[in-house]
Amino acid sequence: MTRKRVRLAIVGGNRGTSFLNALHALSDRIDLTATCDLDDLVLNRWKQIFPGIRTYHDYSHMLQDSSIDAVFVISPMHLHARHSIEALNAGKHVLSEVIAVQSLEEAGELVETVERTGLKYMMSENYCFSRSNLMINHMASQGLFGEITHVEGGYIHDLRHLIHYPDGSLTWRGQLHKNYNGVNYPTHSIGPVAQWIGINRPEGDKLKSISAQVSKSRALQSYFNEQYGKDHPAADEGFWSQGDSAVATLKTEQGVLITLRVDWTSVRPHNKTHYMLQGTKGAYLSGRHPQEDDLIWLKDGSPLNREDGSEMWETLSRYQDEYDHPKWKKWGHLAAGTKHGGGDFLVLEEFISSIQEDRRPLIDVYDAVTWSSVFFLSMESVKAGGMPMTVPDFKAKNGIVK
Template sequence: MTRQPVRLAIVGGNRGASFMNALTSLADRIELTATCDLNEWVLNQWKEKFPKIRTYQDYHEMLKDSSIDAVFILSPMHLHARQSIDALKAGKHVLSEVIAIQSLEEAWELIETVEQTGLKYMMSENYCFSRSNLTIKHMADQGMFGEITYLEGGYIHDLRHLIHHPDGSLTWRGQLHQQLNGINYPTHSIGPVAQWINLNKPNGDRLKNMSTFVSKSRALQHYFGHNYGKDHPAARNGFWRQGDSAVAVIQTENGVLIELRVDWTSVRPHNKTHYLLQGTEGAFISGRHEQEDDLIWFSNRSPKNLENGSDTWEPLRSYQPQYDHPIWKKWGQFAAGTKHGGGDFLVLEEFISAIQEDRTPSVDVYDAVTWSSVFYLSMESVEAGGKVIAFPDFKVKERK
């Protein structure tokens, strides 16, 4: 079957450049039509590489372009919901970077717009598509871990250099840390583990409630004092609302306990992909850094310690490629050369396939708003001293 290439526009050309390899690998299925960015230099860089591409500095002007089928939104986080809604209303399919929404009102409006337009919406949570996380999902779907009882997800990545401009003024990330306090970037942590228990899917689970606590704020105050002097406003006590580490404990309707941690300002080598799964018949724990293996154990399969007969972990790679997810078996040779463990290629491939096959993407609007809702619900919980906050059921048609 011959499929028409999807005519795609990139919104946020600077961040979009990191997807260049993935876009090139899918050149037979994506026709790169336009790019939109406020920075003219960024637009010129795209024009040099893709001479036929149309460039825009006005997003709403770009949405009038009838030759665009879909938009990939890679703009600052607080713009994602509004830009997604406007694009859908303009007749464009949407792939949006994380997070999808920042309030309950945005969540309902995004859901209603997707439902009313019938267009494809997908959140670009690339951590769901790394080889390891796909393998664990494939094993979980086959019941190899037994009944899953506990999950962890963590995003621990020193990004202080992205908090500010060279002159010390704050970027949107810096403004986020100054003004709000909670789990401010949740989807890398919750996305993969949510898929392991088929959250929001038929016969799957649903998030029930959550309690959140945040540490004191020290990392950015020290950082600005060292780099810009102790008289810089950001080096003073009380400037930053966001604590260094935020931890949420979530219960699901089926009794699974999920612990999330987000910290992108503390001083340490990165551990961007911390995950753990505990089941009645097996367990998984990701490597804490590049020198450590992802480890797995199955009660009736993994070898014993020869000296004392105790249980021992095995490297996950010993189960690959046998238990690689079908998605990785099909596309891994292309995905492996792109960022985020192949996720950058696979989110684009999944989005394009959903359009061409006229089906729901694997990370749909209900996943997007549910995972993203950890953001504003966590702030409500922190503000109330760790109060347990209930999750909305976004598939219920009665909007409150």
């Protein structure tokens, strides 16, 4: 089948360079047309790699370019919703980095804009597309875990070096920690597990409520004291609103318990991909670090301990040949060479395919705003001492559920 090439532009060129391998791997289907960034050094780097690319400082000016079919929004997080809405209103399909929105108002406006324009919108939640998360999703869809009762997601990743610029001023991540207090980066945690239990899917489940608690804030105060001295404002007690660790518990309408943890400032080795699934016929535990295997147990398949007959964990890799997700079977040879466990390639491939095949992307606008709502709902819950907050049904309009 001959597919029309997608002419893609990127806003947020500095972060966009992490997708270079994915862009090259999809060069037979994508024309990288333009990029927008405030930094000339960033734009010049893109020019060196793609000599024919058009570069812009002004986003609204770039959106007037009629040769652009789609925009990849990789700007700072607080701009994602606005940049996405503006691109959609300019007639461009949108792939947006996480999170999609930071408020209920942004969520409503984004959903309305996608529905009104009829254009493709996808959130680039690359953790949903790692090999293991895809595989668990595929196995869950076939009922191998039985009825799922509890899932966990955790993003625990020391990113203190991204909180500030060399002069000690705060990046957008630093501003996020200074001004908010809750589960401030939720979609890496909730995205994969929401797919495993069919949130927002036909005949699937819906999020019902969320309750959140946050620890004291210590990591960044200590870090800035070490890096810049005790006289730096960020080394003062009370400067940071965000606690070091944030934990949320969510319930679904069908009674599934979801536990989330986000911590990207505490001092510890790498542990950014923590997931767990518990069902009536099986369970899954992700490896906590690169040297540890993903583990699985299936009631009807896993062997018993020969010595005492007890249940035993197995490595997930044992089941790859049989249960790898179709997407990994098709694209894994290309995805494996890109970041985030192949997720950077697969989110871009899925977005391009949704345009070329004129279908709903695997992470649509309703998924994007539902998962992102953990951000602002957790903030409300923390302020209310951990009281549960109702999760809106973003598919409901005038009493009709789509």
